[in-house]
Amino acid sequence: MTDLLIKSADIVGKGRQDVLVRDGRVAEIGSLTAKDAQIVDADGLVLLPGLVDLHTHLREPGREDAETVYSGTRAAAKGGYTAVCAMANSYPVADTAGVVEQVAALGKAAGYADVQPIGAVSIGLEGKQLAEIGAMAHSAAKVRMFSDDGHCVSDPILMRRALEYVRTFGGLIAQHAEEPRLTEGAQMNEGAVSAELGLPGWPAVAEEAIIARDVLLAEYTGARVHFCHVSTARSVDIIREAKARGAKVTAEVCPHHLLLTDEAARTYDPVYKVNPPLRRESDVAVLRGALAEGVIDAVATDHAPHAPQDKDCEWAAARPGMLGLETALSITVLALGGPAGADWDAVAERTSRTPARIAGLEAHGRDPQPGTEANFTLVDPAATWTVVPEGLASLSRNTPYAGMELPVTVQATFLRGRATVLNGKIEEETTE
């Protein structure tokens, strides 16, 4: 592999520097020249540690019509990601060592981003019996994070046992917080808009009740809980208080909950149907503040591709979920104050360093210094782009941002020093 010299990048915390990459690792940082190196001109571009997604639905195995590991990791690279955590709600469910190893192997073969499988907490996501957590943890996929996402681990004794189990090897449970009895038949956020539209509501308290319970279980067991897609202001209060007491809890927010509201449901366009649902303007404001402050630790996409037949139908019949990987960085920058005067350190913290730490992905989320793996992304802070669904790398088209002009473009993504995206385009050859 030839050396790579990135010239004049604006490195977060370090200012304008050149970065020399050799054999997939940072060799030197400074004012550099190199013979026989591939030169990438990064003048005017910000260099971030490669983004890490804690919550990606890659749909393989089982729903390859909506996404595959290959197409999903290409979308990830396009969005600036170098690592994604793949949710367990595939068909078959990722509740055995065999499935998680298959997903990890498909990620390696594709070569666009590191794929860290998440294991199911319960067999078949049914919430009845613990899945083979130990076998997945000790498999070649080295699973550390477990989640029944799409479903809540609502049975408190199952949650307690899962927490006690993962604590023994430093793992964590990523909880989809939704008390199922409170959301039966729910179609959108419960509030003034759902009342007007006559759609059954998903009340905020269904999320908050589980978060409150699981904070207590985390404290009681001493295990780590991570809250997926936190969407309400009151959830933020509970997490803030838990952290102040020293509970081992972390939380993520999705880009769509940082930008969109339940007003979008007035269109009856199922592209806006998502779980948990889009909330009120006041929730959006609190979530943005909590992200800036760090009460919410990370942005996670909940990238949920769906095939046309699952989305191009009436609201009630449509599956919940929206695409996220290719637009997350732009929305995060918007939510953290916009591109003019963006706090790039906060962007790096919430999209890369902290999620890498939560997932235990040690080679990711690292600011470049000699010896670190060269996993980073170059973004143009001054550019804008318009979201065209047909132009996305994902196999699916269910983006709620179609036609919107967004700030910030990903110019290049490097995985162990190899470009997966260059000049804003996906590289077709990814063999290491």
Ligand SMILES: NC(=O)N[C@@H](CC(=O)O)C(=O)O
């Ligand atoms: N977030 C979503 O709206 N959808 C997720 C699962 C889920 O959480 O319902 C999916 O897998 O499609």
